Structure formats: C-alpha cells, structure tokens
Amino acid sequence: MTVLEIIHYPDDRLKQESQEVELFDQELKDFVTDLEETRMAGPGAVGIAAPQVGCAKRLAIVDVSGLKKPVDNHGYLLMINPEITKWEGMEKGREGCLSVPDFTGNVIRAEKIKIRFQGLDAQWTEFETHGYEARAIQHEIDHLDGMLFLDRLVSRRTDLFQRKIYKK
Amino acid sequence: MKKWSLLTLVGADQPGIVSKVTQALAAVDCELGETSMMRMGCNFSMMLRVHHDGKDLPDLLKGVCSELKLHLHVDEDVDGACVDNEPDVNITVYGADRSGIVAEVTSTLADAGLNIIDLETALAGTTDKPIYIMTIEGQAKNGVDALTDAAKTISAAVEMNIVPIQTLRA
Numbered sequence: 012m013t014v015l016e017i018i019h020y021p022d023d024r025l026k027q028e029s030q031e032v033e034l035f036d037q038e039l040k041d042f043v044t045d046l047e048e049t050r051m052a053g054p055g056a057v058g059i060a061a062p063q064v065g066c067a068k069r070l071a072i073v074d075v076s077g078l079k080k081p082v083d084n085h086g087y088l089l090m091i092n093p094e095i096t097k098w099e100g101m102e103k104g105r106e107g108c109l110s111v112p113d114f115t116g117n118v119i120r121a122e123k124i125k126i127r128f129q130g131l132d133a134q135w136t137e138f139e140t141h142g143y144e145a146r147a148i149q150h151e152i153d154h155l156d157g158m159l160f161l162d163r164l165v166s167r168r169t170d171l172f173q174r175k176i177y178k179k
Numbered sequence: 180m181k182k183w184s185l186l187t188l189v190g191a192d193q194p195g196i197v198s199k200v201t202q203a204l205a206a207v208d209c210e211l212g213e214t215s216m217m218r219m220g221c222n223f224s225m226m227l228r229v230h231h232d233g234k235d236l237p238d239l240l241k242g243v244c245s246e247l248k249l250h251l252h253v254d255e256d257v258d259g260a261c262v263d264n265e266p267d268v269n270i271t272v273y274g275a276d277r278s279g280i281v282a283e284v285t286s287t288l289a290d291a292g293l294n295i296i297d298l299e300t301a302l303a304g305t306t307d308k309p310i311y312i313m314t315i316e317g318q319a320k321n322g323v324d325a326l327t328d329a330a331k332t333i334s335a336a337v338e339m340n341i342v343p344i345q346t347l348r349a
C-alpha cells in the first residue's frame with residue numbers, strides 16, 4: 012500500500028476529463044487500495060477522485076460515515092464509472108478540496124441525487140442519496156469531468172435554500 | 180524585506196475604481212493578498228492586504244487617490260494571514276428596521292461564544308416600512324446549540340436562522 016502524491020491546482024491534469032474504466036483487473040484493485048490510503052492520509056477528507064493523484068480514470072471514493080457530526084450515509088463507496096441520473100433541490104454548502112489547499116468556499120449542489128456506478132467486480136449499483144453524502148459525490152464526479160469546486164463558487168451573499176434548523 | 184500592509188480606501192462609487200487602484204499597485208510590484216471590495220450606499224469601500232518591499236504606499240497611490248477622490252488609510256499588518264478563519268455557523272437575521280438590532284444580536288451571540296468572521300447588513304423593504312437584513316458567518320466556540328439557546332433571549336422582533344456549516348473536504 013502506498014500513499015500517492017496529491018496534485019494541486021494549477022496542475023493541468025485536474026482540468027482534464029477522465030476516461031471510463033474498462034479493465035477490472037488486479038492493477039485496478041491495487042490502485043483503489045492506494046487511493047483509499049491516500050484519502051485516509053488527507054486531513055479529514057471524505058472523498059478522493061483518481062485525477063487528484065494524476066490518474067485520468069473515472070473512479071472515486073466517498074466515505075462520509077466517520078464525521079464528528081454524523082450524517083445519513085451509505086458507508087464506504089467505491090464508485091467506478093459513476094453517473095448521476097437524477098437531481099433534485101439545491102442547497103448551498105461550504106467545500107474545500109485536497110487539490111486546492113488553504114481555501115474553502117460556498118458551492119450550490121443538488122440536495123438529492125440518484126447515482127449509479129460499478130464496483131471492482133464491474134457490477135452496477137444504483138441508489139438515491141441526499142445532503143452531505145450527495146454533496147461529496149457531486150464534488151468527486153466533478154473531478155472526473157475536470158471541474159473543481161472553484162468553478163462553482165457562489166458569493167457569500169447567495170443565501171439559497173438553507174435548511175431551517177432554528178427559528179426564533 | 181517584504182512586508183504586508185493593510186490598505187483601506189473609501190470614496191464615492193464610480194466606474195473604474197477597482198481597476199485603477201489595482202493597476203497602480205501592480206505597477207509598483209505590490210502583490211495582493213486577501214481583499215474585500217464592495218459598494219456601500221453610493222460609496223465604494225476597499226480593503227486590501229498587499230505584500231511589498233517597504234514602499235511608501237501613500238505616496239505611490241497619491242495620484243490615483245486624488246483622481247478618484249479616495250480616502251486612503253494604511254496599517255502595518257504585522258500578524259499576516261489569519262490561519263483559523265474557517266466558519267462553522269451561518270446566521271441570518273431579518274426584521275423590521277430598528278436601530279440596535281445588530282448590537283443586540285451580536286452582543287448576545289458573542290456572549291454565547293460566537294466569533295464573527297464575516298458580517299453583512301442591508302436595508303430593504305419600502306421607505307415607510309424598512310426591513311433590516313443581516314448575514315453572519317462565524318465560529319461557534321461553545322457550539323451551535325449555545326447560540327440557538329442564546330438567540331431565544333433576544334427581545335427584538337427578528338426572524339433568525341442559525342445553521343451549522345459542515346465544511347466538506349474531498
């Protein structure tokens with residue numbers, strides 16, 4: 012197992028579209044192990060995408076099960092060739108990125124999504140998710156399309172669809 | 180040796196302020212750090228952290244300031260960038276215009292552990308029934324629950340939403 016080097020913007024590789032994974036072999040398995048190791052080494056990272064270590068493959072990991080303030084989640088998700096098939100609602104949230112050190116900003120994402128992706132055995136899984144996990148998945152799929160959260164920043168004045176948790 | 184200075188510029192709003200000021204700074208090799216620039220009423224206000232090698236900034240900006248009628252104030256920025264500026268709570272407050280809303284809300288929340296990172300207010304509504312809108316991003320040093328409890332003690336008739344910010348890093 013190896014912790015891979017995370018590449019940082021302005022590295023061009025972060026702005027490229029990644030290619031579909033076609034070969035579900037041992038090499039892919041080993042890469043996934045290293046990618047997860049790399050995510051765990053990043054401070055508090057809930058996700059990582061292959062392009063962030065300079066590999067232009069449509070593959071990402073999301074795991075929001077370990078947060079201090081727990082959120083609804085599906086545990087560890089390895090998503091190969093992921094596709095979002097449904098979007099619903101919008102929500103503003105704050106994001107940072109392993110590939111953009113020392114900056115966080117507000118981004119609007121779909122509140123609810125339906126996602127389908129392949130596993131290491133090439134089998135497809137599909138489910139709906141929402142909130143923080145849905146946000147993390149959208150952040151990762153953006154990486155596969157050569158997009159960064161910087162491409163979606165909104166002004167701090169944009170106060171959109173905030174969930175009310177307290178009303179005086 | 181290079182150092183950071185904090186420039187504050189204020190003047191009547193007019194086209195070209197941002198480009199002229201930043202060009203004047205770039206021309207003498209001042210690099211920009213964080214900046215905040217916005218229209219406020221009919222004025223334009225700018226605060227810029229600039230990195231430079233000990234230049235006489237008031238002298239270098241004399242031309243652009245007199246052309247645009249900007250007031251300039253320079254502070255030496257000894258501490259540099261603040262590392263702990265990650266907000267964990269977002270607060271919006273609005274209500275019928277009333278002097279003292281900001282003071283009451285911020286002092287109550289400060290006592291409950293709120294450290295304000297960013298606060299903006301605006302006047303809206305009609306002239307005869309104005310409303311006041313405030314957005315705050317900050318750090319809840321004693322937790323968000325402490326803020327929601329404290330908010331209940333605020334006497335002003337305001338609507339208030341306190342939402343935790345859970346920053347995603349991925």
Ligand SMILES: [Zn+2]
Binds near residue numbers: 107109150154
């Ligand atoms: Zn990222």
